[in-house]
Amino acid sequence: MWAVSESSVKRWSDSGALACVRTPGGHRRFTMQALLDFQRAGGAGRDDGGADHRGATADATQLDLAVAGRDWSRLQELYYEAAVAGDEAAGAALLERAFQDGISAIESKERILTPVLHLIGERWRRGELNIWEEHLASQVTLAATGHLHRRLPRAPAHGRVALCGCPEGDLHEIALQMVVETLEAEGWRAISLGPNTPLFSFADAVQRFSPQLVCISATIVHDLERLRRDYKHFYRAARHHAARIVIGGAAFADPQVHDIFLHDFRAIGLTDFLEYVRREFPPSDAAT
Template structure:
């Protein structure tokens, strides 16, 4: 069965390309160095109809993995490139979480997708699990960015760039992860109406897909009556509601009551998670089977409550 298309797809960096000038700035080397590596065949490029070089993210990562950046840089370019890569390598080797958070923060707010992708990929290759990446690097950095934006210390465009980098970087890594065999279970995931924060939802969907679930993501800003309609239509075994912020508690109370009754009729388990549920008033409205305090918590729950041995019962 083909993998279902999600309702909300992030803009991925897979098809994005970078100019010679952008690559030179990214690696702190001269444009002539980038052109020389390209002409020698060490760094693959594609040509525009006008003959200009464009570099894919995959080509940049392949070049870095092969050590090309350090082997071929010269003078100041070599020292700057070495310093940058050595800083990341040292932070990964020592599991220096504050240093890794700082490196990711700098990449995120500057919109540097290539740096964000490279950091997560190298961290994963060093033995850091995707759950640990999310909870020890991504979540603290995104919380800091959100808080700094609320205090007026960051511009909204910086917050948006950070979200774009994180969506692209996590999706790039997700495509490379080993997946459990499909077990036929279906999960329905989304954020309630008024909540536009989609990164936590995105990470939940990725966890479920890696564990062999088929996932229908309703995306952010989905009214609860739409959740109800989707449950009636698809009869999922699991419904995940991620909420960072909610509005109109009385309307939520009314709509959630109907949703909950329908979910129970279809024997769907309900999992909630997100900053909004720290508010007791919100928490009390969303009657649930499990309140996930993080991705590790969520993963433990689905493995415990939905073991592979129970698939025959679906």
Template sequence: MKNRKTLTTNEVAKIFMVSDATVKRWAESGLLKSERTSGGHRRFRVDDVLKFQAEHGIGLKRRHGDDSPSKLARYRNTLRGEDSEFLNALLAGCEEEAGSILLSEYLHGKPIERIFDELVCPVMRRVGELWFEGKINIAQEHLATRVVYNALYRLRTHIPVVDQRSELAFCCSFEGDYHELPTHLSQIVFESNGWEVMNFGSSMPFYSLADEVVRHSPDIICISATLIEDIERLTRDFAEFRSKLSKLKIPVILGGRVFEDNRIKNRFPADFYLKSFTDLCILIRNFQK
């Protein structure tokens, strides 16, 4: 199984768009730290590559989605349930390994929205399924959640800061929904496109959100829902929320599995219903044009 904590000379060369010989010169001169395998092959730790990248400004400019066919073939999502390295790292509480897996995907050119859609979300969904099936306990589910947040924090700190724009996005989840991960992922996607973000986290009452909208006048409101409790009350609260802000004409995005049900979607009219973070990224870029 491939060691996600290290990269080969050829992989580093592709990331920096230089020759293998150049990478070897960097290593031999001490500019880029490396280590040797038992077979004598040179390997580079992900953290060392990131440090070198930041210090020398090499390969920092990369457009989202700028993947070559060979990269798509080599690094496509290979999730196989419990065979997933990322899932195993989360369940084992291995923060360094989980962070290295995400960083490796990012260094190989996969956009963050695809990392979320193809790796983070499916694995966290599987964690929930394992808990529901009684195959892991609540402590293990909490551990996996904590580790994924730490891994995402590590990834976020290494995403190059793009030119800041003037747009402001609000992120939150429905009241009664304590799944905060979707709001966190949405925040990272917005920030990677240069937006300012106010993330109110999970279980946000609509009356309080309306007050903040009036106070700050965001350009877009992004609300997630993994589950909806007391649907009758929330339907009324959401209608009052939209009515109060109707004159502001601020687009509202709703996302989450619950909106795959048209009966629920009809209760919560929004400007956009998104199924993935790739969809969110596309919407953000179209909004900016």
């Protein structure tokens, strides 16, 4: 978080500035609250402060200011830096800090992560970013959003099942993970088949799990003829189990693709998706 040495942290802890809990073996443990209290009281810049201290404090302060002011473009810049540097800890800390200040997980996904990934794609396309930087950014994003998700409160499980995946040939799994997290936070059992799932096998999974909801995320698709053929089988299976079908992702902007994937709802993002889910599956109708 502050990019300082272990001895600095020990010194702050020994002076009482940074509260710690000692394990029976004598190791120091720091609660999130203690870190935040320390940060509010001046953080890493409170004492002697070498250059590294000042830099780290400046970063933390910038993050605090950006979060407090809901400065989305600054938050995007800060997240971008963490993402292309492969800094999972910084990416996760940013999302956690935002959440503590009242920015919901969906807001972070839509207003920070998604625009940053779109920008990364654009910079990659223009040859300004290396492929490995795009890969690092993907890993950081999957890890950071997963980290926040595991800490969030969830609605009680209501027994409904959603089956989610990307069609064959599509390796873009970040939006899919976001959809799964959104449903889990709402108390769904959300099963992810992951990226690159052939539709005929997706249809078999529908038979196996009898979901109330099926979510397809598609960014890039190939072989429209094969998709057309397999989707018919998939659609019949979904209808047989009375599952609603929701589609989302850039691939559906192409009318040819859109027309193949008969659906109940096409989501633009996570906010309209959540509205749809809450409207179509009200709590009173829950199975358990």
